[in-house]
């Protein structure tokens with residue numbers, strides 16, 4: 154009996170007789186099968202049946218009216234190789250049966266002997282199952298073999314003694330050996346000798362334990378070249394569990410190993426490079442920064458330290474950020490951007506770098522990432538600026554040299570053109586420098602030049618430039634020259650700066666300059682010409698004598714030139730004592746006596762003759778020479794006064810004009826005290842004429858000076874009374890003795906009613922305040938009478954006498970006393 158589990162049988166019956174088919178089924182059922190069956194009797198029906206269903210077994214009659222067993226067999230085998238095919242026929246002969254078996258039928262059963270049917274079915278079903286399994290195994294083997302044959306990995310199989318039995322095509326390709334060449338040989342033929350014994354010992358130990366050995370082998374190809382093979386070797390066991398074979402599967406990883414080595418080398422190089430190397434994603438986020446970059450920018454060494462940072466964070470301000478965005482845009486457009494830029498470290502240090510940014514694009518031309526290399530050029534920049542400094546500065550003095558001077562001069566010329574002002578260049582040449590050099594040596598000469606440079610630098614405005622042109626030549630570029638006075642101011646400052654001696658070693662040296670001045674745009678429209686003209690002017694100045702300053706051109710600079718030469722002349726006049734005092738008498742209207750004289754300064758110019766004070770006092774004021782001149786006037790006037798008193802035997806007062814600058818000099822009161830002491834005249838014999846301008850200036854200081862002078866006993870008179878716009882209050886506040894009515898009010902007397910009223914009021918005011926009133930510029934007898942009638946105390950003017958030199962005055966006074 155058949156097994157219950159095998160009892161179900163699906164049977165296809167090719168049979169023209171329904172009865173025969175039923176008989177067949179009944180035999181099978183009586184043999185224990187539960188049969189599901191179908192009967193077909195044409196080729197179409199058979200085809201349909203085998204394509205639509207799966208059958209355990211097929212029975213077929215041999216000869217049928219519309220079909221034949223042969224055809225049924227061959228049709229079936231087109232669809233199924235394994236299903237048992239059993240002829241069940243009434244008349245199949247021996248020969249036909251053998252031929253049918255050859256054609257693929259499994260057996261035949263005579264209809265007359267159906268007793269055989271069940272055993273045949275049982276046997277054929279079992280064999281069909283075997284065949285099916287076999288076929289599956291073969292199928293699998295075929296597939297595996299195909300895989301191995303087509304694998305990219307090299308495979309070889311050895312027997313247990315290590316002799317090669319099989320190699321796949323990949324092995325041949327990788328090693329260069331053909332299967333035939335290596336068949337029966339030891340795989341050691343691939344040995345490169347690069348692995349030590351320990352390596353193979355470990356391999357064999359692993360394999361003999363029945364485990365898989367994996368490692369990277371360095372093997373040798375047939376042509377002797379080495380290659381890297383990532384290999385797995387495994388033992389195969391037979392039914393007894395003994396190792397029967399070894400299978401080696403190896404992948405040629407030479408390219409990867411080399412690539413990895415190359416990458417590691419590159420990485421080591423990048424890590425060792427002193428330049429900043431970084432990779433950023435398409436949004437600028439940093440993906441990689443090398444060691445030098447981390448150090449340069451103060452980023453930690455671990456990626457986590459700068460995680461989230463991007464290229465933007467390396468910019469120190471908004472301008473740098475905009476520049477970076479432009480750089481990235483250029484890199485996206487052109488693939489590369491390079492320039493010099495400034496990066497900023499985390500600590501805020503600004504680092505100048507020479508940087509390259511590359512944009513790396515993918516297949517869609519979109520940027521996938523950026524790489525950048527930046528070299529710290531701090532040193533180079535420092536060196537460059539040092540070079541630039543050296544190229545543009547004089548090494549001895551540290552002042553700009555000719556190159557930089559020309560550049561600044563051009564800038565000032567441009568600025569002057571824009572603002573419609575002027576620029577000036579002064580060419581200075583040290584007087585007597587050669588003598589210093591020759592007598593004290595070069596070191597002393599150098600030291601002198603350094604100190605001169607320092608002093609020059611200190612007396613200029615921040616926008617002016619002083620340069621050393623070489624030797625003892627210096628130049629100054631003056632910016633924003635609005636009028637000629639600006640230049641004169643600088644010249645005064647220069648002179649004042651070099652008034653005191655320069656100490657070189659133990660020597661005190663007085664330094665003077667000869668200078669030429671050229672003014673843009675009048676004296677040239679290019680910097681070369683301007684400097685050349687200033688040079689020319691300097692030579693002219695030198696020719697005039699040491700310490701001279703000379704403007705290049707006449708024309709608009711004529712006034713400057715004139716003022717300058719006047720100033721130079723005045724200095725000389727003071728030294729050569731060309732200044733003289735004239736005296737003009739003052740009469741007491743009450744007694745009719747000459748009680749005082751006014752000292753009036755004159756300049757006895759060798760060529761121009763007698764120069765009036767109006768022509769030179771403003772220059773003395775401007776240049777500061779007024780203090781020297783005023784001091785001289787004071788001494789001279791007091792000395793003359795003493796002489797007058799001595800010679801005439803009567804008291805005589807001298808009035809001396811004091812300029813604002815002289816009055817404000819802190820040493821003024823002392824100098825008055827000194828003069829009085831030296832000349833031994835009573836203090837009341839000296840009257841100081843001060844202007845309304847002086848009394849109106851900062852009150853506390855003026856007040857204290859006036860009080861000090863008053864305590865000395867000196868008389869104080871207000872000159873030019875009524876010409877200013879001042880308040881009369883000062884007359885009360887200060888210790889004054891007299892007021893002098895200005896001659897412009899006396900002029901029209903008595904006809905000019907306005908003037909007459911002012912003069913009357915002034916006399917009235919003076920009397921009320923206890924001040925002596927002196928009328929100036931009295932030219933006529935009518936004026937004198939008017940003043941006398943209005944009780945003016947004193948008069949002064951041509952009506953009495955013009956200013957005269959001392960001998961003439963003495964004569965004049967003697968004349969009067971004689972009459």
Ligand SMILES: Nc1nc2c(ncn2[C@@H]2O[C@@H]3COP(=O)(O)O[C@H]4[C@@H](O)[C@H](n5cnc6c(=O)[nH]c(N)nc65)O[C@@H]4COP(=O)(O)O[C@H]3[C@H]2O)c(=O)[nH]1
Nearest residue numbers: 753754765766786810811812930931932949950951952956
């Ligand atoms: N038209 C006319 N003029 C007359 C008559 N009488 C006198 N004068 C002139 O009037 C001026 C009087 O001097 P001031 O008002 O102090 O005015 C002085 C004074 O301010 C200043 N000055 C003169 N000498 C000195 C000085 O030693 N030091 C200072 N700081 N200033 C002085 O110069 C100014 C002018 O002096 P000067 O030219 O000498 O001119 C003198 C004198 O010559 C007259 O009847 N008619």
